[in-house]
Amino acid sequence: xxxxxxxxxxxxxxxxxxxxxxxxxxxxxxxxxxxxxxxxxxxxxxxxxxxxxxxxxxxxxxxxxxxxxxxxxxxxxxxxxxxxxxxxxxxxxxxxxxxxxxxxxxxxxxxxxxxxxxxxxxxxxxxxxxxxxxxxxxxxxxxx
Numbered sequence: 001x002x003x004x005x006x007x008x009x010x011x012x013x014x015x016x017x018x019x020x021x022x023x024x025x026x027x028x029x030x031x032x033x034x035x036x037x038x039x040x041x042x043x044x045x046x047x048x049x050x051x052x053x054x055x056x057x058x059x060x061x062x063x064x065x066x067x068x069x070x071x072x073x074x075x076x077x078x079x080x081x082x083x084x085x086x087x088x089x090x091x092x093x094x095x096x097x098x099x100x101x102x103x104x105x106x107x108x109x110x111x112x113x114x115x116x117x118x119x120x121x122x123x124x125x126x127x128x129x130x131x132x133x134x135x136x137x138x139x140x141x142x143x144x
Contacts, residue, residue, distance in 0.1 A: 039103040040139030043067065043117040051091040054120060058133045067117045068094060068135060072109045072142070080104040082134075085114055095123070095134040103140060115141045 049066040070085030073093055082097040083105050096116045118137030125131055 034144045036144065037142040043139050045069065045115040045141060051087045051094045055092065061120045062122065063119055065119055067115060069113060069115045070094065072112055072114050075105050075107050075109055077107065083109060083114060096137050097134050098137060109142045113143045
């Protein structure tokens with residue numbers, strides 16, 4: 001009985017190793033993909049507004065609900081409450097910001113594509129500086 005138990009243990013260890021190697025290979029080749037990280041309600045990620053259109057006439061979009069997409073270039077390292085998105089080389093980076101604790105964006109989002117759905121708000125820059133604009137999202141999807 002001891003020989004049988006020892007042999008079974010060896011076979012299980014080898015199977016576990018093979019399974020781990022295969023799973024690693026599938027992940028590395030993209031055959032297995034992780035689910036997107038979702039904050040808030042699911043929303044339509046195909047109806048996008050370009051940052052260049054927003055910045056050309058921000059007053060037109062102010063307080064409007066819209067969806068933008070871009071590569072995450074920075075994440076707040078303290079409260080994880082904002083991210084900046086690069087949408088295109090010719091467009092400026094755009095900030096999305098939530099109230100602390102409403103959504104907690106992971107640092108690991110850097111380099112991934114994010115979709116943000118929410119309202120465009122004025123972003124005061126302080127005395128003597130021109131105000132900016134940011135999206136205050138009600139929902140965000142971070143794709144793998």
